[in-house]
Amino acid sequence: MLDIDEAAKRLKLGGIVAIPTETVYGLAADATKLLAIQEIFTIKKRPLDNPLIVHIGSLEQLGEISKRLMELELSIIKKLWPGPLTLLLPRRTTVLDAVTAGLETVAVRMPNHRLCLDLLQKTGPLVAPSANLSGTPSPTKKEHVLSDFGEDFPVLDGGICSIGLESTVLSCRPSYFMTTEGNKLNYPYKASHNNMIIYRPGAISAEQLSEFGSVKYYTSNQIEQDATSSSKNIPSPGLKYRHYAPKAKIVWLSNIEQLKGTQLNSIVLLLDNLIPDIKDFLEQSTDHGFHLVYCEGTWERFGQLLYDTFRIADLENYTHIFVQDIRRHPFSNDLKEALINRIEKAISGH
Secondary structure, eight states: OOOHHHHHHHHHTTOOEEEOOSSSOEEEEETTOHHHHHHHHHHHTOOTTSOOEEEOSSHHHHHHHBOOOOHHHHHHHHHHOSSSEEEEEEBOTTSOHHHHTTOSEEEEEOOOOHHHHHHHHHHOOEEOOBSSOTTSOOOOSHHHHHHHHOTTSOBOOOOSOSSOSOOEEEESOGGGGTOEETTEEOOOSSOSSOEEEEEEOOSSOHHHHGGGSEEEEOOHHHHHHHHTOSSSOOOSTTSSSOOSOOSSEEEEEOSGGGTTTOOOOEEEEESSSOSTTHHHHHHTOGGGTEEEEEOTTOHHHHHHHHHHHHHHHHHTTOSEEEEEOOTTOSSOOTTHHHHHHHHHHHHHTO
16 A cells, blocks of 8 residues: 555655545646646546646645735635635746646645645645546545556545545636736736635535625536637636536436336435435335435435445446435535535536
8 A cells, every 4th residue: 555655755756646635536746747747637638728726735835836815815714724625826927837727826725634734744735636537426535546547556545535525616806717908817916895706616615605705606607608718718627528427327316206117227326315205115126226325314425425326336337326306405504505516517417
């Protein structure tokens, strides 16, 4: 098994190592080594215009990556880092274009994972997109990484990711992407209002962020417009290309009638037992092509098992994945918006 010292040594020498975080496993390389970064794009089959997230282990390292911060950003960092939150910040000129896809911003986060933070103290900033082949479900444990890249791929094993969904991506400078002067993007250092945009929902919810100011989501219409634009100004990682989708067809499950009489070879992922009689029905129907994944009412468990369920479906050739329809669930949770986002992306194949 790869230990932390060997992982740090490989990274300093320009190698690539899969590393654990609280969200998903990342495919890490030294953020200053162009050849290593280019290799990440190659082995992931990741488009070059899809920016990477830089992972840091301290605020001192942040100074190597970002220009001067706003008070709003500092307040958010103080409260929510380390954690599953990525901030889009003004990049220093020393940050490689390969990291940012040529944008004037750089995506940065400090993961809340002890082993990963210890590694970052030894290596300095690392780029670390999800350690999977582009377009496939993100990896939440070592076995997922090895499935995509082979049994001999170097992995720093940190166990199962505690969250299992990619980080929230946030900008506190929405005007950074809205105004242009020539070909250079501009933004005010002082904002008159604390306006924020969530480009990708994650475990840090809009409700949590609302204590700092007004929060809006980057809409599907905006994503579509930017994804088809000839410009390079796609503001965030994870917006332009197909993500999260397994080969199996995914269906929202809202009632037992969707399953009765079906001959489909299916996985059923349930958050709880709110759909009347469905758990009892499934437990009595194990010989009829159903595989039940039951999360016992725990949203956190639902998040941890989502991508694992997608991968099991592909590995065991299930044709359908029925996922409990949580869009109208009577209870809320900080993970709810992110889970809906990932499931709907998987359903649509985007």
